[in-house]
Amino acid sequence: MFSGKGGVGKTTSAAATALHYSSLGQRTLIISTDATPSLSHIYEIQDSQKPAKVRDSLYVAELGVSEVREMWDRKFGREVYAVFSAIVAIEYEDFVAFMTSLLPGLFDEFMVDYIRELGLSNQYDVIIWDTAPLGQTLTLLETPSMLKEHLRMAPRIYSRLRAGRNTREPIIEIIKRWQKLSTENIAFLRNEVKFTLVTIPEALAVNQLEGVFCELDKYGIKVQQIIINNVVKTEDCGFLETKACQQKKYLDAIHDKYKDLTLVEVPLFPYEIKGLERLGEVAAQLFPERAKASA
Secondary structure, rough: EOOOHHHHHHHHHHHHHHHHHHOOOOOOEEEEOOOOOOOHHHHHHOOOOOOEEEEEEEEEOOOOOHHHHHHHHOOOOHHHHHHHHHOOOHHHHHHHHHHHHHHHHHHHHHHHHHHHHHHHHHOOOOOEEEOOOOOHHHHHHHHHHHHHHHHOOOOOHHHOOOOOOOOOHHHHHHHHHHHHHHHHHHHHHHHHHOEEEEEOOOHHHHHHHHHHHHHHOOOOOOOOEEEEEEEEOOOHHHHHHHHHHHHHHHHHHHHOOOOEEEEEEEEEOOOOOHHHHHHHHEEEEEEEEEEHHHH
């Protein structure tokens, strides 16, 4: 799972990592849930299939609202809607929009569940998740506690309501199932997902790291790796020398504060990273031991 603020190279890092694992012959799927996905652009593919084939063992899926809507329908949506529509005249589209606004982590929560089920299917050896910008993704962590608080207050209202024409299950039981799903998804993130934060050596990005770590720690989620992008490695002109000097204090701060984690520096490239060849250059920086073995 790759996360970070917008513009730090999160998608490029995720794409290069997926390329690395596929080069080892592992069946690899990379998923983007960013509202403005760019994986197809980075891989330079035109295939609109989901998943789209990049090359042997590498597939990409840019997933959006329609896929999450399908998950919501399949698990809870229609049953919950049947109850609410019996009380309030509301169209299904408006109801889903209401639920999404009520629980802002709904999109990402069902995406986690989708990825968890994919993992259980053994269809792929490695699944890489390129998330939405960090602030949006963190909202999914709040959903189980929100549902727990909702359930604390709900019995007097929901105990008399039953869900729809297709089932006689009380709606409070449906919401309990939803809470159970949320708890399972958080446990999946906590125990089975390698969490990578992507940043750049600049003041705002580095200063935000501590808050991110505190937020994740509240839910028992541990970051295993930090990728530091756009690091100036050469100083062959005054501009680059000044930039490298500016970056040094932030690099030192990251290495000092997070020395117990895997820290990877990726240099600032003099060109846009697009296509498999240039993504391979990034992968060589992320997995230097593999690059040495291939040399």
